[in-house]
Amino acid sequence: MTTISTPDTPPTLIEPGSDGRFGEFGGRFVPETLVPACEELEAGFRAAWADEVFRAELDVLLAEYAGRPSILTECHRLGEHLGIRLVLKREDLNHTGSHKINNVLGQALLAKRMGKRRLVAETGAGQHGVASATAAALMGLECKVYMGAVDVERQELNVFRMRLLGAEVEAVHSGSRTLKDAVNEAMRDWVATVGDTHYCLGSVMGPHPYPWMVRQFHTVIGSEARAQCRDRYGADPDAVVACVGGGSNAIGIFSGFIDTTSRLIGVEPAGGAAVGRAAPGVVHGMRSYLMQDEYGQVAEAHSVSAGLDYPGVGPEHSYLASIGRAEYPTVTDDEVLSAFELMAATEGIIPALECAHALAWIVREAPAMAGATVLMNLSGRGDKDVAQVMQIMSERSTGPAS
């Protein structure tokens, strides 16, 4: 276990200036129509984040509505099985079942403060859509959620949840009909409705100020986890592991350890590995690593988990990869499904398929980390995925059913 120490020149979290850059990544590549809206949002967020009244209001919501702080759970049986000390940050226990609520409560509160009456959001797995619909219901805002048609099918239950919460859900049939196309459609909506609508983006991606703002709303994960680890173990973990779609839960937990010697590991699906391919591109308002073909057409990601089915990654992750502060390995769908089952059977916790990616990497690498303390962000609960996994298992006739 690493004693509490800092590297020689500890990297710190970047506070991007008005150009929205993390090193050479980030920026604001949006249609002209949206430039004033992004500027207004940046100014609104800067003012709100510096305002004690806003921060106090958000803290009350996080504590009394979302259920923060989230606990740390040590996985004794699974840890013993793997030969490591495995500690989970339980974002799955937040209201609505994932880390996404931290961000949407912040953005919805900000939207109200800025006089907006309507939220639009994109969603992949549906978790961000559910969280957005929840915050909208709580604060009396209208809400429209765009979701790829493929995802609407594999996350039926979340679609129903969103509707129950009063949101309108629109299936997106263009392009690959997954998360990236839902982002396009949400941006098209925002271009047309920018006067009274806030685009409630669900990850640390998009044009400035989103990658920075969404990170700030998730730093609560890292600051809690750091204090909890030091409190309980008197030390920082050797490794901090999280799954990466756009990268919000990962940056949230990384933020608490950026200036320590803990390894930071963001796990991507093998079929949606933006960082691994290491080609910078520009889409969805940001310059970041991007899966693309030889002409710059954005490639389609493929992952068993709808929430990670995204060909890009937030710009700060590209930056952390480029300076070598964080690592971005990949795992396969098969490894993920095994990890999903393993955690359920050994710990009585059904993880979301997204964070089963983080566990899959830990399972694979555990032999090389014997005795280490590994902190994993359990970004969401797996209830939404149970039907899909059941179907996969019955097709393969494996798993508990057989």
Added chain:
Amino acid sequence: MNIGVEEYLRRQRDAGRKLLVPYLTGGYPGWQDAVRAAVAAGADAVEIGIPFSDPVMDGPVIQEASQVALNAGITPPAILDELPGLDIEVPIITMTYYNLVHHDGEHRFADRLARANVSGCILPDLPLEEAGPWCEAADAAGVETILLAAPTAPDERLPRITARTRGFVYSVGLLGVTGEREALAATATELAGRLKAITDVPVLVGVGVSNAAQAVEVCRVADGVVQGASVVRRLIEGGADAVGEYVAEVRTALDTAF
């Protein structure tokens, strides 16, 4: 020799003509004939879309045309290679999204355009603040970068856009993406008026100018129009002949009204 966009459009305008620039999606079956038909019917320049996988400024019609072309395996070089052979006598402007430029490299892409007889380029997801490197590369290659101005722009922003644009200034007609609308949005003439008050560069309104009557209406204030979805829909439904007939109809309406 490529025909300068601004030089050509100013000459046409100063001769008392309203400017008509139809948009066609490159790579959609029959696009080359459609471009020729549009020019023969009186277009003052043509805008050719190079399809991109994630076209955030486009509505359903142009999205569909782009997707058809991409599904058929059409690449950006395949479209550019066709342009010199079109043998048309008005400026060619390409419209695409920034990642295709970024991926190729600014200078390489600008040179590619220049070699393909392209005089101007529109990148709707590259706003003023991010446009510097591309604009420099395009200037160096002799390609005019046409910037967009949107109805949401505060007054102080517009002069910065008109100062940096080349060719003309693309006055976005409404809050929204490309596509046909029943009526012209009030923003179309409003923004064109704000731009006309501060610049002598040609002001063309595009996005949401959907038929001949709307073109006439907007040209009471603007120097001309860019028409996209209404042209592409005709390409999809009726091919090059339908495009030619439609452009001729708008041309006649403009020439009669002004």
